[in-house]
Amino acid sequence: MNQTKIDALRAHPVSAFSHLIEGKHVLRSDGGTMDITSPIDGQVLTQVARGTAADMEVAIASARTAFEDRRWAGQSPAARKKVLLKWADLIEANALELAVLGVRDNGTEIGMAIKAEPGSAAGTIRYYAEALDKIYGEIAPTSSDILGMIHKEPVGVVGAIIPWNFPLMIGAWKLAPALAMGNSVVLKPAETASLSLMRMADLALEAGLPPGVLNAITGEGAVVGEAMGLSMDVDVLAFTGSGRTGRRLMEYSARSNMKRVYLELGGKSPNIIFADAPNLDEAAKVAAGAIFRNAGQVCVAASRLLVQSSIHDEFVAAITKAAEAMKVGDPLDLTTAIGAVNSETQLKQNLGFVETATREGGKIVTGGDRILQDTGGYYMAPTIVTDVTKNATLAQEEVFGPVLGVTPFIDDDDAVRIANSTVYGLAGAVWTSNLSRAHRMVRDVRTGVMHVNTYGGADGTVPLGGVGQSGNGSDKSLHAIEKYINLKTAWIKL
């Protein structure tokens, strides 16, 4: 990856995107198109089809037909594996192009995007491609005149609704296990990050996925996402996004066919720093990255910093220094550490949270403002707020932006109490040299992923799933496969 290649790619005009239905690009919408604005400069980058409920219904019907006629599920595991591996190869071959397109659309700094987006997506697709012929059914321990078999069947049509922060990575977390198990998928990318994901869907077809097995519809969540949620013909919904939308999806399911709904929602993940952390400078640098990379637009972002009182001031000084050393700016510049905020709406929300935090007694030690406004883009300085009490808005609500709240704690019990005082439970970390304390915190902090003396970087071998209002079900690892299969019992009298 070098800057010259990136600059050449960013200069390309981006032609308009249409839906992908039955292997064809279809601009069938009576809904017309919607402008896609780049957060880099606030300029219109291209258009995508503004899908209608009717478009979504056509895409779902096509996926259903593809499932029923077994054009994909009926192929041998070896054949399906070959297609998925080819897809991963194509993503890798087009990695920089995909990453740059995605960054122009969503604003993530390219250094992170290249690894977290095409790199991660290709890895995920390979993982499930390799897994698909290693998943066996079961024979139950019945009496000898009975054969009790447990088959693992695909569920049918999976609807995948993807957010804008990491469209390829999160898209692959849903698409790869669903397709590996023989399902058809209808994909709904986010309004403000659909381009690279639509391109990745094209590459699946190029790799040999039969038409109709993967259809993709762009447009507004409230229109096409709702149509997907209310469909009588979608069997499983796999979603990553806000709690507000997650709640709606459960309602849609209840109002329609009671489809299974898997939600990966927000978080308010605590990063707990004890005075006996092995290396406080290292902890401060990692803690800054854990909240400020991708401008804080990361579901597992370590947005609450819990610091033991005896080292509070020292640690706040260290993380402030680390934050101020992170360069904010053009996400397509390789030296940028923090790219753009995804949209103007999001930026305004972030600033609103800062205002509320100060009103509630928080003190801004760095950042707090919109910056680089002359670029036309949406940028915000990494922001650290101290004196955030356990029940303050900043300690309770997800910002999804570069805003860190700092809360002191006294001892282990106090840390656990504060850590567990939100409705969320997605990720967290503890920094300590004490082995027992580390394990106790892993046990006691109510969360899906707990890090010790690090933050982030958990690879595809381990599940990511939330507890509480952070969601249900898991992405990644072999456990994700459970979402996309049904168990069927065959009870046979011999």
Ligand code: ADP
């Ligand atoms: P955010 O508020 O961070 O944009 P959302 O939950 O609104 O998060 O968005 C995540 C995904 O959910 C996007 O693909 C979006 O289009 C979709 N979405 C938004 N509203 C709805 C809805 N009412 N029904 C279904 N999907 C929706």
